[in-house]
Amino acid sequence: xxxxxxxxxxxxxxxxxxxxxxxxxxxxxxxxxxxxxxxxxxxxxxxxxxxxxxxxxxxxxxxxxxxxxxxxxxxxxxxxxxxxxxxxxxxxxxxxxxxxxxxxxxxxxxxxxxxxxxxxxxxxxxxxx
DNA sequence: TGGGTGACCATAG
DNA sequence: ACTATGGCCACCC
Numbered sequence: 001x002x003x004x005x006x007x008x009x010x011x012x013x014x015x016x017x018x019x020x021x022x023x024x025x026x027x028x029x030x031x032x033x034x035x036x037x038x039x040x041x042x043x044x045x046x047x048x049x050x051x052x053x054x055x056x057x058x059x060x061x062x063x064x065x066x067x068x069x070x071x072x073x074x075x076x077x078x079x080x081x082x083x084x085x086x087x088x089x090x091x092x093x094x095x096x097x098x099x100x101x102x103x104x105x106x107x108x109x110x111x112x113x114x115x116x117x118x119x120x121x122x123x124x125x126x127x128x129x
Numbered sequence: 130t131g132g133g134t135g136a137c138c139a140t141a142g
Numbered sequence: 143a144c145t146a147t148g149g150c151c152a153c154c155c
Contacts, residue, residue: 043137047150054150056137061152063136080137087136134154141147 028062035077039121049123076100083116
């Protein structure tokens, strides 16, 4: 994280405007919105569910833009595959991510989620098509 | 046009 | 258990 990301609203242009990202980003946001309170998932799990198993980084990018989405996106429920709060520095305050999780009954120690395996919510399992 | 950089992950050794 | 590596692909110089 070296540069301050410039707001890039073009990411969220409607699909009708021909923005390639809008559909993917929006899909990501909608999946994240389905994560129940008190549960967590990973970037990779979301990517896999959306059929882009090897594009987990793009999910991270989507999270980066999630605060500009018109609907609420609980980005704090998405961590990396080890349960580490790798995205905490992208919140308003670094401590916010942990605070939001704590409010939902998810305990965090040393930036990593306790009982991660137990709380893990896999969209591929939970959202059978 | 091209290269560097990620809120990542699977695999290999 | 640990590090290294390659793939991914949108974004930004």
